[in-house]
Amino acid sequence: MSKTFMVVAETRDGKLRQVSLEALQAAELAKEDGDQVTAVLLGYELEGPAEELARCFQGRVLVVDHPDLKSYLAETYISALSQVLSSITPDLVLFGHTTVGRDLAPQVASRLQAGQISDVTAIENSGGDIIYTRPVYAGKAFEKKRLIGGSGIITLRPNNITPAGPASSPAEIAAFDYTPASSLRSVIKDVVRKATGKIDLTEAKVVISGGRGVKSAEGFKPLEDLAEVLHGAVGASRGACDAGYCDYALQIGQTGKVVTPEIYIACGISGAIQHLAGMSQSRVIIAINKDPEAPIFKVADYGIVGDLFEVVPLLTQEFKQALA
Amino acid sequence: MNIYVILKQTFDTEEKIVIQNGEILDDGVKYIINPYDEYAVEEALRLKEQHGGTVIVVSVGPDRTAEALRTALAMGADEAVLISDPSIRTDESGIAALLASYFGSQSYDLILGGYFSVDNGAGQVAVRLAQLLDIPHASAIVKLDVSGGQAVAVRDAEGDSETVEISLPALFTAQQGLNEPRYPSLPGIMKAKKKPFQQLGLNELGIDAESIVSKTERIELFNPPERKAGIILQGGLAEQAAELVRLLKTEAKVL
Structure with missing residues (x-):
C-alpha cells in the first residue's frame, strides 16, 4: 500500500531553510515507488519559498499563507497544521529539529497520538522498515530506533542529510484555505530579530567557538572576523558563557546546542567532556590553545599551540587570501 | 498560586557514557536534576517568593529519582510527587500520558519544565503534556513575569527573542539564561526531610500499563567512533x- 509523507517546511527571514530541503531528502530516503510526498509551508508572503520548495521534489506543496502566521506562535501554527491534517492522513510527518520544529512536532504527535523520534541524524530503509539514528547524551552515544507500526513523527537535525536538489519535474503548488484560529489563549507581543542576517549556529557549515581563553566579551571580536570571512557562526563553551563573555544562546555542549559543521574551530577551549559532546561529530576539528596538554587536542584533526589572539587574526588573513 | 515543576533526574553532564550488552552502564554514576529542569525549579521558587503559593515538584522515574526530588525540596519546593512503577516501560508519549493523568486531578496555575533533558534530549514530554491538558504553552523561555492570571514570557528563538502573553493556566519550558539556580542550603536540606513526599504507582493513578505502551522502540545503542x-x-x-x-x-x- 502506498504511503503519504508530509514534510513541514520552514522559512527564516523570508527564505526557505536548508533543513527543510534536507527533510525532503529524508522523505526520499524513506519512501518507495508509489509513495506520495506533500510539503506544507506555513507563514506569510511565501511565494518565493514555495517556488523554491516546489523545484526540489515531485509531489505537492501546500501553502498556508496568512498574516496570522507571520511569526511563530504555538497555538496558531498547531491550529493551521491541524486543519491541514484533517484533509491529509500522512504516515510520516517530518520536521526540521529547529526551534519551530521542536515545538510543533510534539504538538502534532500528541494530537495524532503518534510516536515521535526527535533529532534524527540518519535514515535507512531496510526492506520497508525505516530505521532512524539519533544521538543520546548529546552525542556521547547514538541509538537506532523505529516507529512501532511504521507511522509517526520525525524531527531531523540540520546539516546531516544532503539537501534535496532540483527535481526533473517540479511539485505542484496549492494554496490551503486556512480558517484563523478562534479563542486563542496566547498572543505575540513583540519579536526582536537579533539574529537577522546571521547564520544559525546549528545550520552553519563553519563554527568558530571561543572558551575562557577569549577572556572578555571583546575577546570574541577576532573570532567574529574569522567567522565573517568563512561565512560561519560564532559559538562558545560553557566556561565563556558562565563567565559572562557571551549570551547562552551561543553555548555548544550537552547543555546548549549540538553542532555538526564541516569545520569546527575551537579557540581557547580546553575541551571539557560536556563541550566535546556538543561538537565532536563535526567533520574537521581545529583546536587553538596555549596549553599543549588541553584535552581538546585529543579530538582535533589539526592543532595549533599558541595564543588565540595571535593565531586567529593570522588565520583570518590566510583564509581571506585562499578564498579570494 | 499553584506552581508545579516537572523534572527528570539525569546523569551529571561530566559523566562518560559506557555501553555494555546494549545498555548504558550506571555503576557509580553521579545523578543530578536535569539542568534545564533546575532552571524551572528556580523560576518556580522565585514566582512563589513574589506572589505566594505552593511549589510542587513531580517526576516520573525509578526509585533513585527521589534523590533529585529531595534536592528540589531542599532548594525550597514545598511538596514532591514521584510517579514510579516497575511496569512503566514507555517512551515520551507514555510519560506525558502518565503526567496528564496525575494533573487531571490537580488544580494548577503554572506548570514549568525544562526545554529538553540532557540525556534523551527529545524535548517532547512537556509540550505533549500541554496538549493533553489542553493548556497553552511557550517553550524555551528566558524570562517570565506573572500577574493577574496572565503571564508574559520571552522565548529564545535561535537568537531572536519573542515575547508571548499567555492566559493561565499554562505550561512553560525553561531555556538556559532564565535564571541562576540556587544551591540547597543546610537548613533547606534539613527541612526537606519533613516535607510531604508522595509516591504514586499505576494503580494509584488508575492507569493500566497497556494504555501507555511505547510508540517507538530502540533497536541498537552504540558509542560513536572515537575521534583520534x-x-x-x-x-x-x-x-x-x-x-x-x-x-x-x-x-x-x-x-
Whole structure:
C-alpha cells in the first residue's frame, strides 16, 4: 500500500531553510515507488519559498499563507497544521529539529497520538522498515530506533542529510484555505530579530567557538572576523558563557546546542567532556590553545599551540587570501 | 498560586557514557536534576517568593529519582510527587500520558519544565503534556513575569527573542539564561526531610500499563567512533596558519 509523507517546511527571514530541503531528502530516503510526498509551508508572503520548495521534489506543496502566521506562535501554527491534517492522513510527518520544529512536532504527535523520534541524524530503509539514528547524551552515544507500526513523527537535525536538489519535474503548488484560529489563549507581543542576517549556529557549515581563553566579551571580536570571512557562526563553551563573555544562546555542549559543521574551530577551549559532546561529530576539528596538554587536542584533526589572539587574526588573513 | 515543576533526574553532564550488552552502564554514576529542569525549579521558587503559593515538584522515574526530588525540596519546593512503577516501560508519549493523568486531578496555575533533558534530549514530554491538558504553552523561555492570571514570557528563538502573553493556566519550558539556580542550603536540606513526599504507582493513578505502551522502540545503542588526535602543527605561528589552510584544502578537502 502506498504511503503519504508530509514534510513541514520552514522559512527564516523570508527564505526557505536548508533543513527543510534536507527533510525532503529524508522523505526520499524513506519512501518507495508509489509513495506520495506533500510539503506544507506555513507563514506569510511565501511565494518565493514555495517556488523554491516546489523545484526540489515531485509531489505537492501546500501553502498556508496568512498574516496570522507571520511569526511563530504555538497555538496558531498547531491550529493551521491541524486543519491541514484533517484533509491529509500522512504516515510520516517530518520536521526540521529547529526551534519551530521542536515545538510543533510534539504538538502534532500528541494530537495524532503518534510516536515521535526527535533529532534524527540518519535514515535507512531496510526492506520497508525505516530505521532512524539519533544521538543520546548529546552525542556521547547514538541509538537506532523505529516507529512501532511504521507511522509517526520525525524531527531531523540540520546539516546531516544532503539537501534535496532540483527535481526533473517540479511539485505542484496549492494554496490551503486556512480558517484563523478562534479563542486563542496566547498572543505575540513583540519579536526582536537579533539574529537577522546571521547564520544559525546549528545550520552553519563553519563554527568558530571561543572558551575562557577569549577572556572578555571583546575577546570574541577576532573570532567574529574569522567567522565573517568563512561565512560561519560564532559559538562558545560553557566556561565563556558562565563567565559572562557571551549570551547562552551561543553555548555548544550537552547543555546548549549540538553542532555538526564541516569545520569546527575551537579557540581557547580546553575541551571539557560536556563541550566535546556538543561538537565532536563535526567533520574537521581545529583546536587553538596555549596549553599543549588541553584535552581538546585529543579530538582535533589539526592543532595549533599558541595564543588565540595571535593565531586567529593570522588565520583570518590566510583564509581571506585562499578564498579570494 | 499553584506552581508545579516537572523534572527528570539525569546523569551529571561530566559523566562518560559506557555501553555494555546494549545498555548504558550506571555503576557509580553521579545523578543530578536535569539542568534545564533546575532552571524551572528556580523560576518556580522565585514566582512563589513574589506572589505566594505552593511549589510542587513531580517526576516520573525509578526509585533513585527521589534523590533529585529531595534536592528540589531542599532548594525550597514545598511538596514532591514521584510517579514510579516497575511496569512503566514507555517512551515520551507514555510519560506525558502518565503526567496528564496525575494533573487531571490537580488544580494548577503554572506548570514549568525544562526545554529538553540532557540525556534523551527529545524535548517532547512537556509540550505533549500541554496538549493533553489542553493548556497553552511557550517553550524555551528566558524570562517570565506573572500577574493577574496572565503571564508574559520571552522565548529564545535561535537568537531572536519573542515575547508571548499567555492566559493561565499554562505550561512553560525553561531555556538556559532564565535564571541562576540556587544551591540547597543546610537548613533547606534539613527541612526537606519533613516535607510531604508522595509516591504514586499505576494503580494509584488508575492507569493500566497497556494504555501507555511505547510508540517507538530502540533497536541498537552504540558509542560513536572515537575521534583520534590528529596533528599538532609546527613552526612559527604564521607558517602554521598557512599550513593549516593548505591542509584544509588539499588533505581535508573542506575549503
